[in-house]
Amino acid sequence: MRKTIFLCKSKEDTAICPECNHQLQYRDTKIRCFKVHGGSQSKIIIRRLKCSHCSRFHNELPDFLSPHKHYTVEVIEDVVDDVVDSDTLATEDYPSRRTMKRWKRWIKKNVAQIDGYLKSINHLILGFSESHLKSSSSLLMTLREASSGWLGIINRKIYNSGGFLPP
Numbered sequence: 001m002r003k004t005i006f007l008c009k010s011k012e013d014t015a016i017c018p019e020c021n022h023q024l025q026y027r028d029t030k031i032r033c034f035k036v037h038g039g040s041q042s043k044i045i046i047r048r049l050k051c052s053h054c055s056r057f058h059n060e061l062p063d064f065l066s067p068h069k070h071y072t073v074e075v076i077e078d079v080v081d082d083v084v085d086s087d088t089l090a091t092e093d094y095p096s097r098r099t100m101k102r103w104k105r106w107i108k109k110n111v112a113q114i115d116g117y118l119k120s121i122n123h124l125i126l127g128f129s130e131s132h133l134k135s136s137s138s139l140l141m142t143l144r145e146a147s148s149g150w151l152g153i154i155n156r157k158i159y160n161s162g163g164f165l166p167p
Contacts, residue, residue: 015049015058015060017051017053017054017056017058018058018159018160018161018162018163019051019054019056019162020051020053020054020056022051022052022053022054023051023052023053024049024050024051024052024058025049025050025051025052026047026049027047027048027049027050027057028047028048029045029046029047029048030045030046030048030059031043031044031045031046032044032045032046032059032061032065033070034065034070034071034072035070035071035072035075036071036072036074036075037072037074037075037078038094039094044062044065046059046060046061046062047059047060048060061155063149063152063153063155063156064152066151066152066155067155067159068167069103069167071095073149073151073152073155074148075095076103076151077148077149077150077151079095079100079103079104080103080104080107080151081144085100086100106165106167107140109166110165110166111138111140113165114139114140114154114158114165115138115139115140117157117158117161117163118139118140118143118154118157118158119139121157121158121161122139140154
């Protein structure tokens with residue numbers, strides 16, 4: 001049986017370290033395994049980059065992968081949004097009930113932190129007003145209600161700006 005492996009490379013010419021804002025240099029590649037709906041496993045080659053200043057390593061992930069997770073963001077979103085649960089799963093290869101509960105707890109536990117990151121990024125980078133920072137509305141909930149793909153958007157904004165969500 002033949003497996004396809006894809007190479008992931010950013011469109012940007014230069015990558016910037018989210019920790020210290022210095023340039024990242026290509027270091028090497030590694031294979032990253034991930035699972036999609038139906039439980040089938042795929043592989044992708046991702047680049048590892050090293051900061052020329054602080055010497056930290058960073059993996060260049062595509063939007064469909066979430067740091068520290070084996071399933072695609074689409075699967076995680078569907079579980080968190082209650083589109084998929086353990087009773088509707090057709091195969092044994094889906095995430096376990098414990099994993100699904102852990103994902104839901106992960107998002108629920110980080111709602112305030114995600115909203116804080118999003119408000120800060122919108123204010124500092126996009127120039128939103130200070131009243132936007134004091135708003136009680138949840139940007140996470142607004143994103144979740146707007147469309148699918150919200151987890152990829154959150155990951156990209158938070159991790160590319162130097163933020164981190166505890167697993």
